[in-house]
Amino acid sequence: MAEGEDIQPLVCDNGTGMVKAGFAGDDASRAVFPSIVGRPRHTGVMVGMEHPVLLTEAPLNPKANSEKMTQIMFETFNTPAMYVAIQAVLSLYASGRTTGIVLDSGDGVSHTVPIYEGYALPHAILRLDLAGTRSLHIALDFEQELETSKTSSSIEKSYELRDGQCDVDIRKDLYGNIVLSGGTTMFPGIADRMSEEITALAPSSVKIKVVAPPERKYSVWIGGSILVSQSTFQQMWIAKAEYDESDPSIVYRKCF
The missing domain is CATH 3.30.420.40 (ATPase, nucleotide binding domain)
Structure with a gap:
């Protein structure tokens, strides 16, 4: 220019x-x-x-x-x-950060992207073809399926994550800067749910912080x-x- x-x-x-x-x-x-x-x-x-x-x-x-x-x-x-x-890097910038891990879930696909000092770490990026309407289950009989979920795991689905792919030295920074992005992350309570479940899986000495900006869509x-x-x-x-x-x-x- x-x-x-x-x-x-x-x-x-x-x-x-x-x-x-x-x-x-x-x-x-x-x-x-x-x-x-x-x-x-x-x-x-x-x-x-x-x-x-x-x-x-x-x-x-x-x-x-x-x-x-x-x-x-x-x-x-x-x-x-x-x-x-x-x-995902742009989403992190929007939250005022250059280091963190972004869960970007749009209309057709979700990505988890660890980013350090503004650079994505390609070897640790995970693509998940689960987003938008693909993440929804419409119950034909809500009450019946609610009871079924209490006694059976038949409606559960498992997804394999790339655990341990990020360098040990930066994991503390990533745990403390988990940023949500995209329209599929607009569900009420998703940040609290993620924080609770990640806390249960992470080392007790690590501080977990999930950031869900109101304008994350x-x-x-x-x-x-x-x-x-x-x-x-x-x-x-x-x-x-x-x-x-x-x-x-x-x-x-x-x-x-």
Whole structure:
């Protein structure tokens, strides 16, 4: 981006169920709409001022996907600059932290992402295809199933977690900074329930803190807005000129 330009960057959080988009520096996204395929409004012609764009992506997104997204942004939409950030990292930023573990549960998938000093730890990330409507069970006869649950484990489901994957030296920091993010974490009482169950499993000497910001449904977008608004971020953009001199793999050299 040219020096002296004062053009507000766009922040776009592409979720499974909803897209949240708006300008960096705003307290909330200006547009929230379902993740569906649309159609051009101006027959492929860019109307209005061009803006740099921050895009979000899920943890462990295949390299080919990130590179294709970068290629589309520069070659199809001709964005002047772009950056790609992991959704869970942005959620952590929104809570005012750079170290912690994020449970990001959206409409279609959940991730637990340990983050240390702003960097996700890929080897310890867990993806769970359980979120949104997939996490619900609709009882045909509530009273009967309530009684059944007291005497039988037939309706229980087990999920294998990656226990012990994080370095011993940072576990104390992670236990004390467990951050909830995404629409599926909006259930009342979920923070208290998690705190109680994690406390029962964790070492007695460790302090457990589960953070559930009231605006966590939009934490990813808010974190993106905060990140891009920092003066130090300006040197992190992938500029169009840099892309032209390289190839789509530049997204990995500059963003991850």
